[in-house]
Amino acid sequence: MIIAGMGLVSARGRGVAALEQALEQGWVPPVGVEVKGLASGSLPVYVIPAETLSDKVVLAKARRADRFTRMAVLAASDALQDSGLGATVDKSRLGIIVATALGPHATTFSFLDGILDFGDAAVSPTAFSHSVHNAAASYIAMTLEVRGPTLTVTHFHFAFHQALEIARSWLDQGRCDAVLVGTVDELGSVMHHVCGRMTKPAPDGRIKPFAFSATPETVPGEGSAFFLMTRDPAGAAYGCIKPVGGAVPDSVAALQLLDADGLAKDESVYRAAVIPGMPVSGYAPLFGGLLTGSAFEVAVAALMLKRQRRFASPVRDNPHSIPILNETVTAPLSAVLCTKLDCSGRKATILLGRSAT
Amino acid sequence: MAVEKVLITGMGVVSAAGMNVAETLAGFSSGTRNISKTTPSLSPLDYPVFQVSAPLCDPGRFTSRTIHLAFHALNEALADAGLSQDLSGLRVGVCMGTTVASQLNDMDFYTAYRKTGEPPMEPVMAFLKSNLAEAVACRVKAKGPCITVVNACSSSADAIGVALGWIRSGQCDLVIAGGGDELSRIPICGFSSLSVFSHEPCRPYDRDRQGLNLGEGAGIVILEPESAARRRGSRASLFVGGYDAACDAHHLTAPRPDGSGLEAAIRGSLAGAGIGPQEVGFVNAHGTATRDNDKVEGGVLARVFGAGIKVLSTKGFTGHTLGAAGALEAAFTALALREGWIPASAGFENQDEDIPIGAVRERTAVSARYAVSTSLAFGGNNASLVIGCES
Secondary structure, three states, X not given: OEEEEEEEEEOOEEOHHHHXXXXXXXXXXXXXXXXXXXXXXXXXXXXXXXXXXOOOOHHHHHOOOOHHHHHHHHHHHHHHHHHOOOOOOOHHHEEEXXXXXXXXXXXXXXXXXXXXXXXXXXXXXXXXXXXXXXHHHHHHHHHHOOOOOEEEEEOOOOHHHHHHHHHHHHHHOXXXXXXXXXXXXXXXXXXXXXXXXXXXXOOOOOOOOOOOOOOOOEOXXXXXXXXXXXXXXXXXXXXXXXXXXXXXXXXXXEEEEEOOOOOOOOOOOXXXXXXXXXXXXXXXXXXXXXXXXHHHHHHHHHHHHHHOEEOOOOOOOOOOOOOEOOOOEEOOOOEEEEEEEOOOOOEEEEEEEOOOO | OOOOOEEXXXXXXXXXXXXXXXXXXXXXXXXXXXXXXXXXXXXOOOOEEEOOOOOOOOOOOOOOHHHHHHHHHHHHHHHXXXXXXOOOOOOEEEEEEOOHHHOOOOHHHHHHHHHHOOXXXXXXXXXXXXOHHHHHHHHHOOOOOEEEEOOHHHHHHHHHHHHHHHHHOOXXXXXXXXXXXXXXHHHHHHHHHOOOEOOOOOOOOEOOOOOEOEEOEEEEEEEEEHHHHHHOOOOOOEEEEEEEEEEOOOOOOOOOOOOHHHHHHHHXXXXXXXXOHHHEEEXXXXXXXXXXXXXHHHHHHHHHHOOOOEEEOOHHHHOEOHHHHHHHHHHHHHHHHHHOEEOOOOOOOOEOOOOOOOOOOOOEEOOOOEEEEEEEEHHHEEEXXXXXXXX
């Protein structure tokens, strides 16, 4: 399955160029938001500035859409544009798969505000229709005039991994010529509160992917990452995603990315997942912790394969002395294995290769 | 190379129409409509609803009513398939559809958050353990692919479509697919705000239809490749022949007026099954009883199948069960093929001159090998399943 294009929106900006700039620049401190009900009174977070989500051209058909949907529409639209296939792909054979863990919860809470403030009979129909999980996919379809299959899926740990495999089956079975597959999850005031109480905020603002801590610290993040997938090797701008269960790559020319973002209650399980002898990195400190953050790791992996450049780990605390990337270097890279574990040790991997073969 | 048949080796249903397959068929046959009213504990708004009132099976540690409904249907489906509740020895996938259960919309939690700023976290923790597909996978110890589809009202039809893809790609020996949704204050408020509710029992496809009634329930099918199913002794005759979906790219809540998205989905599912429209004996339509849905859908069905196609909507027996609707209706379609009859389309009396087809007014014999179940959804999703039955 070929990655022909990518689009991203995160606290570090919009687009592949912003991603590359973030990777070159490295870690930057999060912002603090006031959170009511927390003893500390504030929480470090990576939030997307409003100006990043303002694009009157791309969002012309999504003027009433909420932040969740705007993130997804921008990332999906950018992925299609980045692929260069926007003008040629048959929109009736272009699919959309949106993976999310929590959906547009800020709009859900806004709808609940309507019930509590104005009563059950006087709520906003717009808030209701936008609180449905698949509103973002609908807006992507309307914006890009996509008429193929459209699917929104949810899972608290592996939504993106499952979405990728569904995209692969759509391509393999000939249902689509191309699939826009991606993730979106947002932060809002209620989620700030939930994260503040259910996770351990990083006091120094740094997620530490290689600490393998039994009580990990995190900085919540938000964003959307989309990929335009095809089967056409000619479109392999960023390499490919290998089938699940593929052989572990040669350790010399490969790299392992750990999607350890501090959201799980216990990340000590990552220690055993490190492949001996293979360089390791992890980029959650750039974007923050989010349940669908694996998509950002895959975006980094895809960019590294394209550039043949290994970007330094943004946070390099390394108490277990594993072979992490301490500096950014240009060097041959044939494969990247992205590894995600949940707190019970269930593992999902995504293997990217430079070539489709 | 011929595509291997994907059999429906087990089915389980629970809705206001019945707590299981046998009760549902009896209710369909008698034309019984178990409609009730919203209760104060559910919603202060006064509307007819189709509620499941009988006790459900033991849900174990889960507190979500949607999961309770799904487990109830799961138990029946597993028993029907001759399977145990421990499927850890097989490559089992789970794909479930829902709407309400996917949202963190606990009113008590949110009210406390607004009032005190320090709400109890138990509802959040319960929510984070209540992904519907994960719950089902946990129940049967499934270790294969697992995902919850949240495609609004086509969710569980799409879940069956995803499951079909998993089996055809060789990822799974068996897939549990379906959906569930509970009656909840949130969609009652929401659909009320959209002015799509009827204050009377719904009348799908009827000239005088006034809108939909909400319902609750769950439907689950067990899908297996024919060779594997036969090896373990299954004598199932029902199968999923085809599935397709297409997006309207038109509006968040209204169907595309020309119905071209639905038409593409239906024609794609027929092509996937390798059949023509003339081989379809009847259509179990989405048929919500809203003005827009039935008009657009009816026009498409007439265009694809001809005005003489037998059409029914089972929402007159179940209400609109949202994320459960597609799977329940797929199961009802399969049952009708197996039993050789479709029930009267409850609530349909008068032909609408704006719709070129009408629904069946009485229990009607069918002898076809194939039938179609359609689903339309918020977001412009259109899904179509072709169900088959070996004679």
